[in-house]
Amino acid sequence: MQAESAFQGTPAMAEPFARDLRDRPATIKDVAKLANVSISTVSRVVNQTGGVSDELTLRIEGAISALRYRSNGVARALRVNATRLLGFIVPSVANPTFGALAQSVEQTANERGYSTILCNSGGSVDNEVRYLRLLIKQQADGILFNSMGIYDQRLANLTNSGIPVVVVGRKIPGLPTTNVTTNNRQGAFDAVSYLINKGHRRIAFVFGVYESATALEDRYDGYKDALRQYRVPFDERLVVKVPNVLDSAEEAARRLIDSGVAFDGVFASNDLIALSVIKNLERMGFRVPNDVCVMGYDMIPFSQMRYPALSTVDSHLDQLGREATIQLIGLAEGMADNHSETVVKSEIVLGGTA
C-alpha cells in the first residue's frame, strides 16, 4: 500500500535505478539488497507488520519504488496458504440474471480483499465438475456455486473435499452445503395470487429448460399453491416448457397459442422467458396486458427497459450475491457455520404487464 503510493510519487526518478536487473520483475531480495537490509525487514514493511524503525522504513520504501517492486502474490499464497481468490460458477454470464449476481458477488468480495474467478458452466454438470476441480487445484479460498441444481456424485465428492462452498440461488438436493436462496415458492405464490385476484383464471406457467431444477420446482410449487388456495382449477395444458430463450426466443408463447388452449395470464419462471412470451404474443397480434397479463421473475434490470415495464418478482439478486459472498468468506476465514441456510425474501413489483 505504502509501497504503491511511494512508487507513484516518484515515477520520474524511478527509471534510472529500475533495470540493472535484467528484465525480470524485482523480488523482495532485490529490494533488500538495494536497501541494505534483510528480506524479513522488507517483508515487515510491505505487510505493515510494524516494528521497523523509521529510518529503515524510509530506505525500504525508497528501494521499493525505485525497483517498482510488487510483492508476488503467488509466492505469498503458497506460503500463507491463502490466495484470496474466490471461484464463482454460473451457468452463463451472458444471462443478465447471473450478470447481476456476478456484479454483486464481485463487489462484495472486493470490499473484503478477495477477487473472483468467473466460471461459465454452460449449464452442464460436466463443466461444473471440471470447474470445481480447477478451482480446488488453483487453491481458491472458496467457491460460490450457482449450480444447475442437478445432483451428481462427483459434485458431492468435490464439495466435501474441504474447500468452503456456498450454493447460491438454489439448492442441490442431496448436497449438504451452506446455501443462500431466494424465497422462490412464496414469490411465485404472490405473483400468481395477484393475477388471480385481478380476475384471471386461465394462467399459464411457462418455464425454460436452462434453469436450475430446484428454483424452478419451487416456483412451480408456488404457482400451484396459489391455484389451490384460490380454488382455480389446475390445467396441465397451461404448463409449457420452452427452450433456452437466449438462443432462440422464438417458440415461447407460440406453443401455448398454437395449442389452442385458452389463457388470459402468464406466469413465467423468469424475466427472460416473460419477455420472450411478450414478444411472441405481440408478434401474433395480442396486446399485453390488455389481452393477456404477463409476470416474470427475478427483476433483471432489463425487464424494466421497455414500455410498459415488466411486472415481475424482485428476487433481490444483489442482496443474494452479497449475502452468499459474505457467508463464503466467513467459511473461508473459519468464522461461520457450515451447512447454514439463508433465505432472501422476494416481492412482487408491478410494472405494466400485469
Next chain:
Amino acid sequence: MQAESAFQGTPAMAEPFARDLRDRPATIKDVAKLANVSISTVSRVVNQTGGVSDELTLRIEGAISALRYRSNGVARALRVNATRLLGFIVPSVANPTFGALAQSVEQTANERGYSTILCNSGGSVDNEVRYLRLLIKQQADGILFNSMGIYDQRLANLTNSGIPVVVVGRKIPGLPTTNVTTNNRQGAFDAVSYLINKGHRRIAFVFGVYESATALEDRYDGYKDALRQYRVPFDERLVVKVPNVLDSAEEAARRLIDSGVAFDGVFASNDLIALSVIKNLERMGFRVPNDVCVMGYDMIPFSQMRYPALSTVDSHLDQLGREATIQLIGLAEGMADNHSETVVKSEIVLGGTA
C-alpha cells in the same frame, strides 16, 4: 487427468487410506511416500512427462486416488512462473454487452487452458488502476482490458510494466498496446446511411455517459460522416447525452422530446440506450418505427427479445472477445507481436425499429 479419473474410479476404496494425514490436503510428498517412489517420479506421472515404467505409473496413480491428491496450482505457478490466469477488466458485467464479451473471453480462454479473473471497474479509472495492480500482483499471465478509454499516467505505467495487455473494444489514446476493436466508425456510418436512405433527415444521435471515449467518438464520427456524405445538415441540438441507462432509463428520449426539436430517426450509441429511447418514446405516445425510427449498436441478445426486434449494428461481440483472448494468449506465450491492431467488422442488422 489420469490421476483424476483413477480417483473417480475408486471412490469407495479411497476412504480407508485417505486421512491418516490429518485434515490437510495430500501433497506430492504424501503420494511419493505411499507409492514408495521419489517425488520427481510422481511429478512425471502427474504432468504426463513420460519416461516412467508402467509398474510405477500404476502404483502412483493408485496412491493419487487413494489420497485424493490434487497438484497444488499455486506451488506449480510459483515454480514455473505461470498461473494460467487471465484478468478481464470491464466496466460492468451487469451490462449485457460486457456479459456477452465475458462469455466469449471465458470460453476461448478455457479452450486453451486458461481461467479468467473478472474485474468490474465500474467505469472508474481509479478502479481500473487498482485492478491492474492486483492482477499484476496475482501474477496473471495476461490482462484483457475493456477500458473506459480514458488516458491516465498510471495506466501507462502499469500496461508497460511487462505484463501482456490487450485492450478490447476500444483504444486508449496514448497507450500503445495491442488492441482488438470493432469497426465503429464504419458501422455507425452504415446505420445512419440506412436511415437517410429510408428518407429520414432529422436523425438524432443519443449517447450515454457510461461509454468508452474512443468507441463513442468513432460512432459519432460515423454519424457525422453519413450526414456529410448525403448532404444532410448537421444540427447539434439533435446530439443528446443521457445518463447511465442501467441506473436510470428515464431521461433518454425525454430530453430530446422536451427540447422541442423535430426528429424522425434516432441513432443510439448502443442497444441499451436505443431500448431506453424506445421505452420513453412509447411512453409518450410515439410509435416506433411508425413515428420515429430507432437504431442501436452492438446487437446484444436482448435487443432481439422484443417485438419488433431492434434494428442495430452487430459488432460481433463474441468474435471480438475471442480474437482478443487469442491475441492475449499469444502475447503471454511469447508468440505474438506486441502493439498489433485487429479490427472486427460490424454490420447492420434490420429488426423492425428502422
Next chain:
DNA sequence: TTGAAAGCGCTAACAC
C-alpha cells in the same frame, strides 16, 4: 529492532 534460516509444494536439472 533486525537478521538468519526453514520451508510452503512444486519442477527441472543433473546424477546415477
Next chain:
DNA sequence: GTGTTAGCGCTTTCAA
C-alpha cells in the same frame, strides 16, 4: 528409468 537436490518468492519463527 529413477532419485537427489536446488530453488521459485515469500512469511515467520527464533535468536541476537
